[in-house]
Amino acid sequence: MSTPFYKPRFLRLFTGLVYLYLFIPITIVIVFSFNSQKSLQVMEGLSFRWYTEFFNDPTLMDSLMTSVQIALVTMVISTIVGTALAIGLVRAHSGTSKGFNILMLVPLITPEIVAGISALLIFSQLGIALSIWTIIIAHITFSISYVTIVVRGRLASIGMEVEEAAQDLGASRWESVRLVLVPALWPAIVAAGLLVFALSFDDFVLSFFTTGEDAQPLPVRIWSMIRFGVSPTINAVGTLMMVVSISAVALAVLIPRLFGRRESGVKVLTGAEE
Amino acid sequence: MSSRRFWDWFIFPGGIWIALLFAVPLMLVLALSFGHVDDFGRGVYGFSLDNYRDVFDATYVPVLIRSVAYALATVILCLLIGYPVAYFIARYGGKYRYALLAALVIPFFVNYLVRTYAWVALLADQGLINNLLVDWGFTQEPIQMINTPYAVIGGLVYGYIIFMILPLYGSIERMDPSVVEAGKDLYGSPLQTFIHVTLPATQAGILAGCVLVFLPAVGDFVSAQLLGGPDTYMVGNLIQDQFFAASNWPFGSALTVVMMLFLAVWMVFYLRRASKGEAEVL
Numbered sequence: 001m002s003t004p005f006y007k008p009r010f011l012r013l014f015t016g017l018v019y020l021y022l023f024i025p026i027t028i029v030i031v032f033s034f035n036s037q038k039s040l041q042v043m044e045g046l047s048f049r050w051y052t053e054f055f056n057d058p059t060l061m062d063s064l065m066t067s068v069q070i071a072l073v074t075m076v077i078s079t080i081v082g083t084a085l086a087i088g089l090v091r092a093h094s095g096t097s098k099g100f101n102i103l104m105l106v107p108l109i110t111p112e113i114v115a116g117i118s119a120l121l122i123f124s125q126l127g128i129a130l131s132i133w134t135i136i137i138a139h140i141t142f143s144i145s146y147v148t149i150v151v152r153g154r155l156a157s158i159g160m161e162v163e164e165a166a167q168d169l170g171a172s173r174w175e176s177v178r179l180v181l182v183p184a185l186w187p188a189i190v191a192a193g194l195l196v197f198a199l200s201f202d203d204f205v206l207s208f209f210t211t212g213e214d215a216q217p218l219p220v221r222i223w224s225m226i227r228f229g230v231s232p233t234i235n236a237v238g239t240l241m242m243v244v245s246i247s248a249v250a251l252a253v254l255i256p257r258l259f260g261r262r263e264s265g266v267k268v269l270t271g272a273e274e
Numbered sequence: 275m276s277s278r279r280f281w282d283w284f285i286f287p288g289g290i291w292i293a294l295l296f297a298v299p300l301m302l303v304l305a306l307s308f309g310h311v312d313d314f315g316r317g318v319y320g321f322s323l324d325n326y327r328d329v330f331d332a333t334y335v336p337v338l339i340r341s342v343a344y345a346l347a348t349v350i351l352c353l354l355i356g357y358p359v360a361y362f363i364a365r366y367g368g369k370y371r372y373a374l375l376a377a378l379v380i381p382f383f384v385n386y387l388v389r390t391y392a393w394v395a396l397l398a399d400q401g402l403i404n405n406l407l408v409d410w411g412f413t414q415e416p417i418q419m420i421n422t423p424y425a426v427i428g429g430l431v432y433g434y435i436i437f438m439i440l441p442l443y444g445s446i447e448r449m450d451p452s453v454v455e456a457g458k459d460l461y462g463s464p465l466q467t468f469i470h471v472t473l474p475a476t477q478a479g480i481l482a483g484c485v486l487v488f489l490p491a492v493g494d495f496v497s498a499q500l501l502g503g504p505d506t507y508m509v510g511n512l513i514q515d516q517f518f519a520a521s522n523w524p525f526g527s528a529l530t531v532v533m534m535l536f537l538a539v540w541m542v543f544y545l546r547r548a549s550k551g552e553a554e555v556l
Contacts, residue, residue: 008366015362018355022381025392025432028402029384032395040395041405081288088284096282100289102549107296109485109541111493113510114530117517118299121527125302141295144288173280202385204496209517222387226394226500238388245383253376 026242033235040232050236060237062215066132070217071201074139079193081140082147087181089148090155107142108149115142116209123210130212138210139200146199147192154188187255194252198245307527317523325528334512334529341509342536344423344498345491348430352438352487353480355431360442360479365451375443382436390429390500397425397501421503429497434490438483445479446472478547485544489537509533 032040036047054060085104089097107115119138120130128134162184166176182189204219211220218241225234309320328334363374381389396402397419404416419425453475457467473480495510509529516526 008362011358011362011366015359018359019377022378022432022435025389025396026381026384028395029388029392041400041402081291084284085288088281088286088288092281092285094282096285096289100285100292102545103289103292103297105545105548106541107292109489109544111490111510111533111537113493113495113513114300114303114534115296117513117526117530118296118303120517121302121306121523122295122299137295141292144291148288198383202383204385204387219385219387222385222391226387226391234388234391238385238391241388242384245385246380249379249383 029235029238030242032232033239035232035235038232040235050232051240053233054236054240057233059215060218060221060233063218063221066215067201067218070132070136070139070207071197073136074143074200075193075197077136078140078143078147078196079189082144082192083151083182083185083189085144086148086151086155087177087185090152104145104148107145112203112205113209116206119206120209130210131214132212134210134212135207135217138206139203142206143196143200146196147189150192150195151185151188154185158184190255191252194248194255198248198252201248202241202245303527303530306524307531309524309527311522311524315521317527325525326532328525329528329532337507337509337512338532338536340506341492341533344427344430344506344508345488347427348434348491349438349484349488351427351431352435353484356435356438356442356483357480360439360446364443364446375440378439379436386433386496387500389432390496393425393429393432394420394500420501421506423502423506425501426498426506426508429501430491430494433494433497434487437486437490441479441482441486442476443479445476445482449475482544482547485540488540492533492537 031043033050034046034048035043036049037044085100089101089104115138119134119141123130123134158181162180163173163176166180167173171179202219203217204223207217207220208223211217218237222234222237225231305319306317307325308322309318310322310324312318329338359378363371363378367374394401398404399416399418399420401420403419407413408416449472453471454467457471458464462470492508493510495508495514498506498508498511509532513526513529513533516522516529520526
């Protein structure tokens with residue numbers, strides 16, 4: 001096959017170099033998280049020192065708990081609301097669905113700093129004190145759109161036939177949604193929920209603008225740690241957060257398979273069709 | 275209950291949530307941008323163009339231009355690096371395609387702050403790269419890498435390149451390989467075939483990738499804060515200052531509105547394509 005890159009060999013070399021570029025920084029984070037000394041230049045020896053430090057730091061533990069709580073509540077609420085929105089947008093052929101189809105995409109392509117400021121303004125306008133709840137509300141707003149897109153991708157491949165069959169058999173329209181449509185969408189719903197968990201757990205910018213006096217989520221804590229100077233604890237925190245996020249995403253990819261369906265999780269998540 | 279009403283009820287909770295907590299607050303930003311700060315430092319709504327006059331003051335215009343320039347440089351670098359990678363995975367990945375894609379996504383699940391911080395450790399004057407260069411005798415003095423525009427743009431590329439590669443991959447994978455063969459049969463050189471066949475066929479992916487990298491890059495403040503200095507501040511840093519350190523919310527709002535105007539063309543373009551249901555958009 002002809003390629004503009006002269007030979008596939010060079011293309012492979014280039015791709016390999018890009019993978020190196022992508023992986024070297026995170027490898028450094030992981031490796032130095034096990035360093036026994038404070039240095040970020042020389043590996044002195046292996047130890048769990050920075051992990052011990054992290055788990056013994058009460059403010060960091062509070063931040064971890066805060067981040068997990070935010071991600072869990074965000075996941076549950078945005079999955080329910082986002083799935084309903086996806087079903088409504090695909091099934092309703094009204095003016096309402098047309099408008100919301102576009103509106104729903106806007107939070108995804110707006111720079112996060114703008115969403116952060118907007119949220120800060122509405123909370124201060126309504127006199128709502130910043131707390132863990134304001135962060136959750138801000139996270140849900142963009143998460144709804146993610147869930148809707150993932151679920152809608154799956155919904156597009158399910159025709160009306162099953163629901164019509166259920167209604168022919170005497171189910172009400174609501175029953176046909178609850179008993180037929182939602183079970184068929186279940187893999188996509190779970191995948192979307194886990195994806196949103198990972199995104200919310202990792203989010204810095206929105207949390208930064210909507211965080212109040214109570215325990216700050218982990219990324220906001222990391223931000224102030226970095227600005228106060230270099231600490232190897234950041235490497236340990238970063239490595240742990242990576243494990244949490246990647247586990248959530250790996251589950252999101254694997255769960256659709258565990259449901260016994262043949263399609264790959266990648267396809268469910270991206271809504272790709274063959 | 276009519277059929278239409280039934281399905282609309284599914285839309286309302288999410289639709290109204292986004293309208294009230296996203297669209298309405300955006301309007302508040304617009305409204306406050308015409309306001310001013312009262313004696314207590316609080317933002318007050320009003321109707322004056324003073325903030326906009328300040329935005330286009332000689333102090334801030336360079337920051338606006340710099341932000342757009344950095345973001346454009348980021349887009350171009352992401353495209354130049356990302357296209358060959360996406361092409362390789364889509365065309366030569368074979369049964370490893372999904373594994374290669376998964377490996378590509380993994381670094382992006384390390385927190386953005388931690389990833390940028392890793393670059394600080396690499397590029398600092400006493401950082402890993404400079405230590406190696408000095409040890410190996412390439413240079414006597416450490417080379418200044420951090421606090422430069424290159425470091426900031428590098429941080430942005432590292433942060434957002436995945437949003438370029440994924441849509442590119444989608445469009446290259448969907449392209450019919452036989453059109454490339456046809457180009458070859460018509461005695462096109464590999465380069466001609468690429469320019470006249472492959473590029474146009476993957477145009478949708480290129481455009482989607484460029485928009486998806488440009489939009490967050492313009493508003494970024496993390497890369498400039500950690501890898502740059504005052505000379506490399508972007509509009510995101512300015513905006514963030516107005517809401518925290520300087521505490522001038524109306525001026526911060528005006529900066530945000532101006533930034534959004536820069537982005538509006540790209541956003542509308544993207545939304546039009548997305549609403550037509552083109553596959554590469556997300």
